[in-house]
Amino acid sequence: MSAALTNAPHSNAVGRLPGRHFLQTPGPTNLPDTVLRAMDRNAINHRGPEFGRLGRAVIAGMREVFGTQSGMIALYPASGTGAWEAALVNTLSPGDHVLMSHTGWFAHLWEQMAERLGLVAVMLETDWRRGADPAAIADALSADKEGRIKAVCVVHNETSTSCLSDVAAVRHAIDKVGHGALLMVDAISSLGCGPFEFDGWGVDVAISGSQKGLMVPPGLSFNAVSPKAMAAGKTARLARGYWDWAPLAVANETGFFPYTPAVNLLYALEAAIGLMRAEGFPAIYARHARFAEATRRAAAAWGLELQCLDARAYSPGVTAVRVPEGHSADKLRGLILEHFDMSLGNGLGRIEDRVFRIGHMGDINALQLMGALAGVEMGLALAGIPHRAGGVQAAAAYLAETA
Amino acid sequence: MSAALTNAPHSNAVGRLPGRHFLQTPGPTNLPDTVLRAMDRNAINHRGPEFGRLGRAVIAGMREVFGTQSGMIALYPASGTGAWEAALVNTLSPGDHVLMSHTGWFAHLWEQMAERLGLVAVMLETDWRRGADPAAIADALSADKEGRIKAVCVVHNETSTSCLSDVAAVRHAIDKVGHGALLMVDAISSLGCGPFEFDGWGVDVAISGSQKGLMVPPGLSFNAVSPKAMAAGKTARLARGYWDWAPLAVANETGFFPYTPAVNLLYALEAAIGLMRAEGFPAIYARHARFAEATRRAAAAWGLELQCLDARAYSPGVTAVRVPEGHSADKLRGLILEHFDMSLGNGLGRIEDRVFRIGHMGDINALQLMGALAGVEMGLALAGIPHRAGGVQAAAAYLAETA
Amino acid sequence: MSAALTNAPHSNAVGRLPGRHFLQTPGPTNLPDTVLRAMDRNAINHRGPEFGRLGRAVIAGMREVFGTQSGMIALYPASGTGAWEAALVNTLSPGDHVLMSHTGWFAHLWEQMAERLGLVAVMLETDWRRGADPAAIADALSADKEGRIKAVCVVHNETSTSCLSDVAAVRHAIDKVGHGALLMVDAISSLGCGPFEFDGWGVDVAISGSQKGLMVPPGLSFNAVSPKAMAAGKTARLARGYWDWAPLAVANETGFFPYTPAVNLLYALEAAIGLMRAEGFPAIYARHARFAEATRRAAAAWGLELQCLDARAYSPGVTAVRVPEGHSADKLRGLILEHFDMSLGNGLGRIEDRVFRIGHMGDINALQLMGALAGVEMGLALAGIPHRAGGVQAAAAYLAETA
């Protein structure tokens, strides 16, 4: 029975739904068949030679994806939330201050995590419609005469608002004021969607997860760790067991993990890395940028406002679109799910029901995007949300021009 | 190495293509994951009890799909071409006449098959832009005073032209003139897309294949056989070995086949029958009709002509669209494949390069169709084929209206 | 529902059976996961460029497997029975004589096929406990002064008796008497299990199927065709449509087939060829020979008689073992299926219920064989069949010695 239900096609209350569900949330994203098939294989002995090869391969691959040569890769069987925790507990001590930019819902959750662990989160407020402000970060660091701030934490792509923060600029701000804080970057929904340069940007700890741009099922998360952050771990006093980097640094050499690794998810990760290499990272980033622009052109044609107000901060992987006052984004999403079998992302926190989010990250091509945008436009009509027709046409025109 | 290539995502000359290929040919059609996963299982002993259950289940299912209670189901590991041959060699003798309507390329191929087997194919010509003409059939039968015509052969859905023939009307024509010929119907690309009533329409032999509306990989084909056709087999003198119905009639009872059956394809077929039952046949047919209409509205908006000139004969599963004189449908298809990763059907025989065919049969939903139509519209622009924009918008408007 | 059943684990009347079923029939054989996963992929346009690559790859691979450089490979969506028919209808005319050696059940079925198609099968009898007799073949050909015999047909590995015929010796016998008959060899259950040299042995038509040594699901069959056999096709008068070699010879160049090919089974075939190349044909043949010897040592230890009386004719892929008079092989197989979840091959025709057949062909390793032999030994005990214990131990000793 369970097996049947699990394998059943998606269905609604009435019966079986034909065709492929359009999964246009900003994660989990569509899983390539190559990735799914790679995972569909018996487990192996995680202490045998075949596993060692796999372990080393995925660590090398993740170095490439993060853009680091010297960084240590901590690979966890855990969600991204766990990797946030790992970043903090491996480097900080109770009462340390962390400087965070309140760019959206995920920044808020990370703040909560820090507080729960006994840290003091110093928040730089935003209107949730732009990225982190490097100048504000510089100011806050300048003001930190006692050096209480031990880490600057930035969410690279705020999945909730579809605003990108400029990590290189944040690094520059830290350096400009000569502050010694570590730079921690949540790259959960940016990695694999647009450029990320761990070494080039001077990141100390990057956090990511498998289920977004990496096209891998949820269940794996990552830290990339600079030598400076590793060194900080020596004196950090937050308790750590599962998340401890020390045995994982050994795993970077041997390919063997201190606990039973999520073997099948590692098969998936290896396959996904192979796909990314085959497409090529510049091609992947260009594709995301093109689809994001097509999506924004559709929104503009509909006459709907983007959540992100700063054109330099547009996300490559997700676009949050606002519905007019007096209308419900969640009702729209419900109608689209019911009638067109598409899942869109919902508004979170203070923008609940105010935005819907179109995910266009990971394994997606132009015609899938066109189907998704058509679904939104048909949904707007069904929901009676004031808009102009023509968004689909505008996106098509742009995609044809840039083909 | 081979395994790697087989499992590799689709790719072009440049590199790996992301996202899902749009397979919009009129067969093979998209295979539901449920069907693929069902097939992805070790073989079983085809002489053991577990196989008997499977064999009986798929035969019962195919009876339901064909709409027959008394018909014998012959199930072949073979392409549809083989099932054409089976229909002829089990019922006819050398020199027998078969009356065929030359409705398109597949009618032409069936004619060739009949001639190769030693039959005389009597052809009723058409312009390849409509279905078979029941009146012409009645006339030809009336003229057959010596009773040389032993079978009337009709291609239900001419995949090459997207014109449907009216099988019930053909039956009526035969009965009206009181001719004893068998009625043989090629339902290869109609079954599972629109109504088919083997018993209700008085069909004697229906031919079908797995890879169209049934959503099963190619490699299985079928005959449904009326008692009258079974009886004809007793005196038919065309040689038959592999195709012989007699042992398959036994298989209808026992579930065991006279040769090693294509076990994994039968797993797939059983799963596909389950999906069809879950969606419901009326819902399946309504979905196909709606998508066909949306496609025709797009074509009308583009200002392109349909190959099918008879509105009563529009195919539910495929729409052949003509390109203007002086333009190449194949070049268009090539550009669409290259830039938008979509496969469309090509023109065959006398309409080679004059039409492209949009398959909208099998496991497809509204947003997949919208993606496909967007791909066509963008391709028309890239190919410089004169057309009006707005086809996608017209289809979306219709689909939203009828949601 | 159907999907659930299809995907359900094997089960008996009582409930779900744990672990892997032991499929020890001589076909279908166990399918490697790599082969199953390769098949578990959406279909592609069989007229597009990606298919052409696949088609050419599997034809090249099958040339390698058959051991031929110049042979044409006819690849059918059909069971092996179809490929028997193809061999006959492409080369012969009504009333032609074919010389067959009645080595077992499959020779008998091939005879029936020939007779149904209008040929005259001249049978050389055997006791079903050895291979074809080259001397008897030479004698029969010598006596054929009128040249009525157009083909000598030999079943290379008689799956029903586990006796191998010496194809090279048969070729030698034909050449010695200077007869012009074609040499046709059924290699269905020998290909991929032991050496086969189409060119080296001078075979004119070889017949094979996917589901034995090739480790591919049932549903594909093959002819390899010498230039002499192709030439015979020019004057052969048996009717042929589906089986016609002429368009398939074109497919050998282009990779495109005259009908919709069984795309997913071709994915499987490509993957299986890749596995065979990776293991290496000499290693594959040595493995089969070793497992066959281990199986015979177990039988000898049990004190049970082999069906095959000629040590030179022992099959590499299957071993038929006789049960003592007064005991039922089928009852034994039933008990083993019920209690140990293993399928063995049954006795066919005149040795029905007298033998059980242990398949050890295809994707199998030493420990799987040991499990299978243990299942037989435990089954003999349960069935009360007189035997000595120690067969498993004898096989283990041999396998350890030869490790």
Place this chain on the structure above:
Amino acid sequence: MSAALTNAPHSNAVGRLPGRHFLQTPGPTNLPDTVLRAMDRNAINHRGPEFGRLGRAVIAGMREVFGTQSGMIALYPASGTGAWEAALVNTLSPGDHVLMSHTGWFAHLWEQMAERLGLVAVMLETDWRRGADPAAIADALSADKEGRIKAVCVVHNETSTSCLSDVAAVRHAIDKVGHGALLMVDAISSLGCGPFEFDGWGVDVAISGSQKGLMVPPGLSFNAVSPKAMAAGKTARLARGYWDWAPLAVANETGFFPYTPAVNLLYALEAAIGLMRAEGFPAIYARHARFAEATRRAAAAWGLELQCLDARAYSPGVTAVRVPEGHSADKLRGLILEHFDMSLGNGLGRIEDRVFRIGHMGDINALQLMGALAGVEMGLALAGIPHRAGGVQAAAAYLAETA
């Protein structure tokens, strides 16, 4: 490239290995095809209605597996190590004492985890050849006049030694002395192999993982939590973020998780629960007990000593066998891997290289076990380890008797 390697069959230095690898480690265990196929499906929106159904289903299923009606199920994307940590941080405060029985390597690791988190682990020593001693536990609790001990931690099945502890007896010991400590039980490698009664035995926190008796890939772990343990969480002061039970208690009602759940592993878990229900828990436990006894009979016949000295403590899922002094268990395992493609468990900690461990847990049947035991016996011969032949025969005799 990576995809190819991931999907490649297991291989050794020489080339491709045929047949199925024998994965006889005590976890990860063999994954049923039904489980693998269930996982091989696109992700879904973890905030949509379809996910809610899945979430509630697996929580209900895990309640059944743990044997609890009132227990809260915490389900983590994490290895079992994480679930150990979760058990501690949700209930305890810095400096709390935990009473542990040093039954083997995993008890040792849990101790280390407790120390790292700021707890004081009070260890009851053993010789690693038996389960925890309830009398010693009672004594230690009696001596704890100040009530420093807040938890009694027991590893139910010590995977490293194959000794089971009697959980009900430990509960009885705690109750007898009237101590208020929580009872925490590591059921990672016992759950699904033999009886586990969370409610019946009065467990407060049970810890388990997916990759052992549950037949699910590694990457999920669990806590079952009694109301008393939940209440302890209210005052516990160890920092907790990711592991916090509070939001998971909400998930028990809604089916939605506070972070992105490992969707595909949950598909697998649902399928595995379905398989367990279909076989039936009593049947599953009886099967494990029978295979464990067969394995011990083989060891006895070989003349090799079991690591476990207490017949009441024999593990249902794994059997650790000692090699004679002067011989290397790891060398034996290496030879068996190389020559017979089987993975066995290695000795850990103080019994490194002294034992090899035969896993017989999860999805395994009698013939797979026989193959595994044959592999061990052949390996003993190859390794030159003094032993008597006949272990395989002894196991077969027992299995046939009890069929």
